[in-house]
């Protein structure tokens with residue numbers, strides 16, 4: 001990667017031009033209806049079919065940052081390629097800004113930042129933008145004007161005449177954002193825009209994304225970095241095995257999951273480690289029992305009279321010893337479960353010194369919905385990646401358009 005070891009330079013996101021603030025046609029910028037893609041390929045063992053996308057429907061509204069999440073092989077890149085018009089769907093329908101995907105008008109209004117943009121070493125940021133502008137058939141005057149605005153926007157104004165080999169990865173990605181914005185698209189498709197960036201670089205790219213969102217651009221963001229998605233996206237779609245597992249605001253998705261309560265009980269002489277008693281069901285823990293000779297016996301709670309507190313009604317309770325407390329934690333579905341546990345502890349004379357509840361993180365939501373990583377259905381043995389040298393995640397915009405022609409000719 002160019003520019004390794006060099007600083008990012010001072011970053012000052014510039015102002016957006018009126019052109020950037022242009023409103024899109026309608027509120028539904030991306031409209032996907034039961035979209036499907038099956039890849040067919042031939043090997044010496046016969047024909048293979050990979051159902052990469054199996055009936056996905058979703059909408060992204062104007063001005064929102066929409067996150068697309070999913071494990072490897074979920075079908076995200078295939079979906080993005082269909083939206084960009086790089087490959088044709090096998091079935092279903094989709095529009096971008098009211099135009100059929102793949103149509104020249106739709107393509108002219110979509111900007112794409114591939115995962116790993118390749119810019120020739122000899123280019124400066126300015127000459128690279130000139131090159132991409134010419135590819136998009138922009139005239140020299142428009143290229144110069146847009147370059148000024150965009151270099152300001154992405155914070156590269158003072159560094160625009162340096163060769164890109166001196167750029168850090170963050171600067172490089174910001175240049176990538178500028179090239180994706182050159183023709184002033186209404187929809188931006190960003191593939192892993194912050195992958196491999198340090199926290200400063202991530203923050204810089206995030207700030208540009210936020211400015212674009214505030215200016216009314218719609219952003220479709222494919223990212224593996226869940227924290228990133230949590231920070232910048234208003235809604236997310238979670239895909240696995242070619243299907244949509246969930247779609248909605250991050251809070252909404254998390255609300256459907258389990259919540260966890262943690263209660264700290266003051267550790268007295270009575271609430272100490274002890275072997276299981278026979279007069280009550282043992283407090284369960286999800287962890288496998290440690291059977292080694294030096295293992296500590298499981299923690300249990302005793303009342304003031306030294307009797308084991310019966311907590312068998314709370315089978316998922318887990319215990320950990322804190323400095324001055326014993327921490328009880330369990331998943332709960334209703335407030336009543338917390339009330340019952342608190343009542344039980346108080347009736348037994350326990351002093352509660354802390355209680356907190358927490359919802360799911362996006363990562364927990366993701367794991368709940370997706371589980372262990374799963375790939376798409378393959379009708380025979382393993383999937384074959386027939387894209388060969390045309391790896392969509394590494395394409396520049398112009399290469400993407402060229403590859404579309406190649407793909408379409410082949411289909």
Ligand SMILES: Nc1ncnc2c1ncn2[C@@H]1O[C@H](COP(=O)(O)OP(=O)(O)OP(=O)(O)O)[C@@H](O)[C@H]1O
Pocket residue numbers: 039040041050051052070071072073074075076077078079375376383384385386387
């Ligand atoms: N050109 C192709 N020919 C045959 N199968 C393909 C082709 N492109 C992708 N696939 C298969 O389609 C499925 C979905 O792939 P896709 O690249 O869309 O997933 P993804 O979610 O983007 O994964 P990743 O995050 O790893 O990029 C996978 O099983 C993949 O092997």
